[in-house]
Amino acid sequence: xxxxxxxxxxxxxxxxxxxxxxxxxxxxxxxxxxxxxxxxxxxxxxxxxxxxxxxxxxxxxxxxxxxxxxxxxxxxxxxxxxxxxxxxxxxxxxxxxxxxxxxxxxxxxxxxxxxxxxxxxxxxxxxxxxxxxxxxxxxxxxxxxxxxxxxxxxxxxxxxxxxxxxxxxxxxxxxxxxxxxxxxxxxxxxxxxxxxxxxxxxxxxxxxxxxxxxxxxxxxxxxxxxxxxxxxxxxxxxxxxxxxxxxxxxxxxxxxxxxxxxxxxxxxxxxxxxxxxxxxxxxxxxxxxxxxxxxxxxxxxxxxxxxxxxxxxxxxxxxxxxxxxxxxxxxxxxxxxxxxxxxxxxxxxxxxxxxxxxxxxxxx
Amino acid sequence: xxxxxxxxxxxxxxxxxxxxxxxxxxxxxxxxxxxxxxxxxxxxxxxxxxxxxxxxxxxxxxxxxxxxxxxxxxxxxxxxxxxxxxxxxxxxxxxxxxxxxxxxxxxxxxxxxxxxxxxxxxxxxxxxxxxxxxxxxxxxxxxxxxxxxxxxxxxxxxxxxxxxxxxxxxxxxxxxxxxxxxxxxxxxxxxxxxxxxxxxxxxxxxxxxxxxxxxxxxxxxxxxxxxxxxxxxxxxxxxxxxxxxxxxxxxxxxxxxxxxxxxxxxxxxxxxxxxxxxxxxxxxxxxxxxxxxxxxxxxxxxxxxxxxxxxxxxxxxxxxxxxxxxxxxxxxxxxxxxxxxxxxxxxxxxxxxxxxxxxxxxxxxxxxxxxxxxxxxxxxxxxxxxxxxxx
Numbered sequence: 001x002x003x004x005x006x007x008x009x010x011x012x013x014x015x016x017x018x019x020x021x022x023x024x025x026x027x028x029x030x031x032x033x034x035x036x037x038x039x040x041x042x043x044x045x046x047x048x049x050x051x052x053x054x055x056x057x058x059x060x061x062x063x064x065x066x067x068x069x070x071x072x073x074x075x076x077x078x079x080x081x082x083x084x085x086x087x088x089x090x091x092x093x094x095x096x097x098x099x100x101x102x103x104x105x106x107x108x109x110x111x112x113x114x115x116x117x118x119x120x121x122x123x124x125x126x127x128x129x130x131x132x133x134x135x136x137x138x139x140x141x142x143x144x145x146x147x148x149x150x151x152x153x154x155x156x157x158x159x160x161x162x163x164x165x166x167x168x169x170x171x172x173x174x175x176x177x178x179x180x181x182x183x184x185x186x187x188x189x190x191x192x193x194x195x196x197x198x199x200x201x202x203x204x205x206x207x208x209x210x211x212x213x214x215x216x217x218x219x220x221x222x223x224x225x226x227x228x229x230x231x232x233x234x235x236x237x238x239x240x241x242x243x244x245x246x247x248x249x250x251x252x253x254x255x256x257x258x259x260x261x262x263x264x265x266x267x268x269x270x271x272x273x274x275x276x277x278x279x280x281x282x283x284x285x286x287x288x289x290x291x292x293x294x295x296x297x298x299x300x301x302x303x304x305x306x307x308x309x310x311x312x313x314x315x316x317x318x319x320x321x322x323x324x325x326x327x328x329x330x331x332x333x334x335x336x337x338x339x340x341x342x343x344x345x346x347x348x349x350x351x352x353x354x355x356x357x358x359x360x361x362x363x364x
Numbered sequence: 365x366x367x368x369x370x371x372x373x374x375x376x377x378x379x380x381x382x383x384x385x386x387x388x389x390x391x392x393x394x395x396x397x398x399x400x401x402x403x404x405x406x407x408x409x410x411x412x413x414x415x416x417x418x419x420x421x422x423x424x425x426x427x428x429x430x431x432x433x434x435x436x437x438x439x440x441x442x443x444x445x446x447x448x449x450x451x452x453x454x455x456x457x458x459x460x461x462x463x464x465x466x467x468x469x470x471x472x473x474x475x476x477x478x479x480x481x482x483x484x485x486x487x488x489x490x491x492x493x494x495x496x497x498x499x500x501x502x503x504x505x506x507x508x509x510x511x512x513x514x515x516x517x518x519x520x521x522x523x524x525x526x527x528x529x530x531x532x533x534x535x536x537x538x539x540x541x542x543x544x545x546x547x548x549x550x551x552x553x554x555x556x557x558x559x560x561x562x563x564x565x566x567x568x569x570x571x572x573x574x575x576x577x578x579x580x581x582x583x584x585x586x587x588x589x590x591x592x593x594x595x596x597x598x599x600x601x602x603x604x605x606x607x608x609x610x611x612x613x614x615x616x617x618x619x620x621x622x623x624x625x626x627x628x629x630x631x632x633x634x635x636x637x638x639x640x641x642x643x644x645x646x647x648x649x650x651x652x653x654x655x656x657x658x659x660x661x662x663x664x665x666x667x668x669x670x671x672x673x674x675x676x677x678x679x680x681x682x683x684x685x686x687x688x689x690x691x692x693x694x695x696x697x698x699x700x701x702x703x704x705x706x707x708x709x710x711x712x713x714x715x716x717x718x719x720x721x722x723x724x725x726x727x728x729x730x731x732x733x734x735x736x737x738x739x740x741x742x743x744x745x746x747x748x749x750x751x752x753x754x755x
Contacts, residue, residue: 244749259752264745265738271748272689272741279669279686283368298661347654354653357660358633361648 001197007036008076009067013328015240016072018330020187025150026072028178033076034105041076042223047095048103049083054223055285058230062278065234066241067175072188073234077227082109082155084285085220088221089208094168098153110151112142112169120348122157122214127196127210129158129165131210133204136160136182138167141195144342148178148192155207156196162211167201174199185334222288222296227282228343229303232336237272238305239314243267246327247317263317270310277302294357307336367675373429374436377418381440384413388445390719393660396448396577397722400569402486402528403577406449410566411483415441416456420481421465424473430678431612434458435619435670443630447726448577450623454616455525455578456480459625460487462612467605468555468599476531476557487700488529489518490583491611498739500535500606501547505585507536507554509599513589514538514554515563519582522733525748526581527567528709532556534585534708539602551602555594563588574729607684612732614687615677617671621694621730628701632708639710644706655704660696665688685747690738702727 011029019026033039040059043049044170052060057080065073079102086109091173101107118124127140138158148154154176155170169176175197181191208216244267247258257263284295311333315322322329340346348364355362390404396403403602410416417434420426427433434457442450460480464473479485496502505518516536526532538708556565563584572580581623597605633656647653660706673686702724706713718753731737 110434171670198491240749244751247751256744256752258749259754261738261754262755264749264751265741267749267751268741269747271744272692275685275689275748276665276669276693279672280665283668283671286366286368295664298664302665347650350654350657351650353657353661354647358629358647358653358656360633360636360653360656361645363648363650363653 006063006067007032007038008073009070010062011068016068016070016188016331017326017328021325026075026188029069029072029074030105033079037103038076038298039079039083039105040103041080043087043099043103047087048100049087050352054226054289055282055283057223058281059283060282061227062230062234063236065231066237067227068207068238070235070238070332071186071231073231074146074186074189076127077109077224078111078162081220081224081227082111084223085109085155085207085217086127088220089166089216091204091206093204094110098168103314106151108147108151109155110145110147111155112145112148113155113157114144115141115192116143116267120345124158125159125164127156127158129167129201131160132200135200136165136167136203138169138196138199138201141193143193144181145178145192145194147189148176148194149190151178154194157213160210164213164215165210165311166207166213166217168205169196169199169201170206180357183338185331185336187331210297219291222293225296225344226281226285226288226299228339229277229300232307232339233274233277233281235308235332235336236270236310238312238338239261239329240267240271240274242327242332243314243317246321250319252340257317257319266313267317270306270313274308274310277306295354297349297352301346301353304346304349308340309335356359367672370436370480371432374433377433378440380413381415381437382444384409385441385444385449386496388449392716393446393448393577394719394722395504397554400571400576400579402525402579403448403452406445407452407483407486409452410449411442412746415453416461416730417481419457419465420461420477424477424481425478426461426481430674431462431615432671432674432678434462435615435674438616438619439623439626439667439670442620443626446627446723447620447624447729448575450453450616450620451524451578454613454620455487455489456483456485458609458612458616459489460531463489463533463553463596463609464555466608467553469593472555472593480531485530486525486528488523488526488532488583490523490526490532491535492522493519494521498735501541501551502535503535503551505534505536506540507534509538509592510564510589512592514552514592514595515564515583516588516590517746518585520585521582522570523581523583524575525578526583527569527579530558530708532558532565532583533596535602535606546719548601551606552599553596553602553605554590556588556590557594560590561588562590570580572682591628610734611673611683611687612677613682614691615670615673616688617675617730617734618666618690618694621691621698621727622663622670624665624698624723624727624730625666625694625701627657628698628727629656629659629663631723632701632705635712636708652708653737655700656708659697659701659704662693662700666697667692670694685744688740688743691730691735692737692744695727695737698727698730699724
């Protein structure tokens with residue numbers, strides 16, 4: 001298991017540097033991930049997976065990020081979670097026809113939930129699925145669909161008259177208009193705005209049950225928050241490892257810059273926050289295993305904040321070199337910055353903690 | 365092996381504490397703080413609740429539990445009663461019981477552990493000197509062995525509870541710094557049991573701003589002596605045992621920091637719910653609620669790594685990194701929470717009777733003592749990041 005989990009360590013920073021520069025999907029990394037079987041990490045053994053728990057998943061994601069994928073670890077976490085979604089919520093035919101292809105990495109899944117107007121208010125999405133016999137006619141637009149171009153299946157959240165419903169839209173069967181969005185980081189993957197216009201999707205393509213999409217996906221979304229937190233912490237540590245290594249060898253004014261308190265205390269402070277975040281993620285994941293969500297938002301908040309801080313200080317420790325793509329830290333910095341605003345914003349997490357943990361009035 | 369899961373013993377400890385200690389209310393502590401007086405009634409109640417028997421071995425009448433349970437007791441007492449309450453548990457259970465049960469001679473364990481556990485002693489731990497703050501090897505207090513007794517001369521400062529203590533641990537040089545290869549060699553930890561002590565021990569109270577009920581003192585030792593079996597661990601080798609004691613201290617001060625943060629968040633949230641301004645609850649303003657949410661999250665996070673450190677300690681793993689990280693972050697979060705509580709209370713914080721300023725004064729101590737934040741960062745920089753020592 002150790003070896004499989006360290007499949008990522010074969011792909012060193014120079015590999016990712018190339019991927020980011022050329023903006024080409026990291027096929028070799030994806031193939032190594034697929035061969036390792038790790039896409040099935042959370043899927044039960046009898047369904048072809050490893051049957052591991054959330055806590056181990058988070059530890060693995062963090063390791064993949066730290067050695068050395070950074071937020072490239074998203075490819076592992078998202079594929080593992082969509083596989084789990086198909087196991088838990090998939091109709092029988094999906095489990096025999098789609099799930100095996102997901103686990104082998106042959107096919108990929110992306111999620112289309114957020115809309116331009118809805119933002120974080122998932123309940124207000126407008127995409128409409130009108131029932132027509134055994135089919136649903138779906139029309140709507142989605143924003144921020146990650147990796148759409150690479151994926152065969154799109155988990156499309158729409159409103160039927162029963163409520164929020166997740167449809168598995170097969171790109172091989174339906175036309176989906178799409179437009180690439182240029183973004184500030186995560187160069188290994190593309191981001192899209194998509195829209196569907198009266199596509200007809202059979203009711204057999206519903207994931208879970210009609211009208212219960214958001215509720216049924218909730219547990220998956222919660223694991224996603226912790227796994228995202230883990231990838232952020234792993235990336236933060238990757239940045240600090242890089243900075244410590246640089247600070248040790250870089251000599252200016254006749255001493256290694258790492259011996260300057262201005263450099264080392266900033267890095268040490270970040271290390272403290274990442275270590276503590278790692279700990280609360282671990283605690284949160286053990287609770288989530290028992291369906292207790294109480295620490296999920298806290299863990300995510302700390303990960304957003306501490307990874308941003310660590311990558312910023314790591315860049316700082318590199319001085320002018322920190323601004324150069326070849327030194328890697330700037331792309332860790334760009335990558336983690338996204339996570340203060342997506343999939344959740346720092347503010348909404350604070351607002352959620354304020355209302356659900358402190359009993360203060362909800363402000364959203 | 366789940367470091368975070370509360371054991372049955374831990375649940376019992378926190379339930380008991382909650383019920384009884386509420387009677388030591390804010391006016392009780394405020395008055396003691398104002399006068400700088402020791403909390404006699406609280407100390408007696410803590411003893412009768414069994415708080416001092418938590419980590420005392422069963423063979424001496426204790427519960428035989430570990431640092432996990434002690435740190436929970438410290439956190440819960442601090443959360444209800446404030447910093448002095450928790451610190452007093454630390455003084456007895458960590459400096460007293462943990463040190464003696466781990467490193468004292470057997471007959472001293474037999475004599476003192478039951479007494480400590482019954483609340484018969486107040487304990488002080490004296491390392492710091494005017495010229496030796498964090499630079500422990502620079503201490504000048506000397507102890508020489510003569511006719512079966514240690515004769516100690518020197519001066520200590522910032523020693524909590526020294527004016528009330530019946531047991532004082534003294535760190536002294538038993539070998540001169542010129543005689544030893546490493547500066548950390550030649551130090552001895554010696555226990556002064558006042559009943560066995562001869563010579564002149566003078567304690568002078570400092571008018572301090574934090575933890576006023578417990579008090580901080582200067583201690584002058586003028587040919588103070590105790591029998592030589594009162595050395596803790598081995599003579600000249602205190603440095604071998606100090607990390608264990610000081611890591612347990614870090615875990616304890618982290619627990620205090622978390623408890624204080626929780627107290628302050630609770631107080632501020634209660635106020636924010638009651639206070640109405642511009643026809644709505646003060647707490648419905650994001651500018652008020654977001655920082656309190658952050659303080660709450662920081663407390664839970666610091667507590668998480670405190671629990672991990674305590675678990676590592678109890679299971680004989682190296683807890684130095686977790687313990688230091690916990691102490692650092694708990695200190696930061698307590699001071700932040702104090703600042704936010706002050707801001708939430710608005711003008712009301714400026715009245716002494718709101719107690720906010722008392723908690724704020726107390727919280728500030730955690731960033732300087734028992735060890736300044738900078739020393740923690742320096743340790744983490746070296747140990748975790750492999751960077752060079754900067755001083």
